[in-house]
Amino acid sequence: MITLSHVSHHIGSHTILDDVSLTLATSQVIALIGPNGAGKSTLFSLMSRLTPLQKGSVSFDEHDIEHADSQTLAKTVAMLAQENHIQGRLRVEELLMFGRYPYHQGRPTDKDRQMVQAVMQRFELLDMAKRFLSTLSGGQRQRVLIAMIVCQDTPYLLLDEPLNNLDMYHAGQLMRELRSLTHQAGKTVVIVLHDINQAAQFADTVVMMKGGRIIQTGHPTDVLTHDAIDDLYGVDVTVLTHNGRPVIVDTL
């Protein structure tokens, strides 16, 4: 269970997050959606302790992030940030091994190597295992970064716009993999998405955020309505249904 309780965040005189409280059940894909500047990345940054909490609390199960030690937190929650500056002189398999650092502390074991192999297979990266990151395309690099996060093998994953640069095939594959990680392996994935139809099709829960506040939380079918999307983005859409899930099209 993820519990956020009365989280507020200010930068100077600006309120970035305004009394955010949220309880999210495990083993599901949770899409965090909302317009640019809503506060999604700031919330992730606080949840992963990259930015210190100013007010309120965040916990993953029994681990309150303010008090958890770094190693426990690294084995509990992994985050893919929106922007990543990675060392190009690393090979793909070496970067994935970094994801195992909380376990091997610099001395990889057979278990770590097996995990890296399994994740590379799962994410169709085996053919680029020996390549330097600097030689990869933007989408390939993004896929490798996501795989590194998965190698960390935490029960909670926070992914900030992981579909950036991914083509239609790889975006769909990633969303299916995330569903399988949640529904079969019991992970909990919170994912920032700008493609509302990816949220509609793949999420178990959608959290709508605007102006630093949570507007609505619920199943895509219940919350991705014409009026809610208009309120959130100021866009007049038509909501269709396919296989029991909403499909959102911009009204011409």
Ligand SMILES: Nc1ncnc2c1ncn2[C@@H]1O[C@H](COP(=O)(O)OP(=O)(O)OP(=O)(O)O)[C@@H](O)[C@H]1O
């Ligand atoms: N260091 C900073 N100084 C001032 N304002 C900031 C700073 N960092 C973020 N903000 C502001 O906080 C607000 C929330 O930013 P945040 O990056 O969390 O939004 P977001 O929902 O992730 O947006 P996007 O969808 O564009 O990535 C924005 O208005 C942004 O300009």
